[in-house]
Amino acid sequence: MKQFTDSNGRDWSISITISQVKKLRDRCDVDLVADNLGETLQQLGSDPVALCDCIYNLCEDQIEKAGLSPEQFGEALAGDSIDAATDAFLDALVEFTPKKKRAILRGVLNKLHQAEDRAISAAMTYLESNEFESELKSALEFGPKSTDSPALSASTQDR
Numbered sequence: 001m002k003q004f005t006d007s008n009g010r011d012w013s014i015s016i017t018i019s020q021v022k023k024l025r026d027r028c029d030v031d032l033v034a035d036n037l038g039e040t041l042q043q044l045g046s047d048p049v050a051l052c053d054c055i056y057n058l059c060e061d062q063i064e065k066a067g068l069s070p071e072q073f074g075e076a077l078a079g080d081s082i083d084a085a086t087d088a089f090l091d092a093l094v095e096f097t098p099k100k101k102r103a104i105l106r107g108v109l110n111k112l113h114q115a116e117d118r119a120i121s122a123a124m125t126y127l128e129s130n131e132f133e134s135e136l137k138s139a140l141e142f143g144p145k146s147t148d149s150p151a152l153s154a155s156t157q158d159r
Helices: 018-028 037-046 048-065 070-075 080-096 099-127 130-140 150-157
Strands: 002-005 011-014
Touching: 002 080, 011 048, 011 080, 018 048, 037 048, 037 099, 048 070, 048 080, 080 099, 099 130
Parallel strands: none
Antiparallel strands: 002 011
């Protein structure tokens, strides 16, 4: 079982079993044992609502015991808690995977994390660059640059 903490400080455990896989297939149209698992994980990674639906279904018994509605659980998933829940989900998926394929899945997930880190680093470098600052400044400069503009002069004369 893998654990995460929601934004209200509540701890949740995720365990993936065949029963849970069937539940996700039936309720969320997510198949964790299909040949296209990479595509499925990519879709979940780009759709936090679908991912949180899966996490809700995996934690449903705990949520009911805590007396929370699905909406209350969802309200507590934001920002860092989504990252924590995602990590717990992926770690539970690795644990669920049979031993012979587990190393492959863990390797794929490590490569995905590395690619994500590189993309974030590149984006931050760009944001801190003079090129970005120049493009932003150009994009924000619109309209007449001075009050000598004929359009501006005409509009002020009508008053």
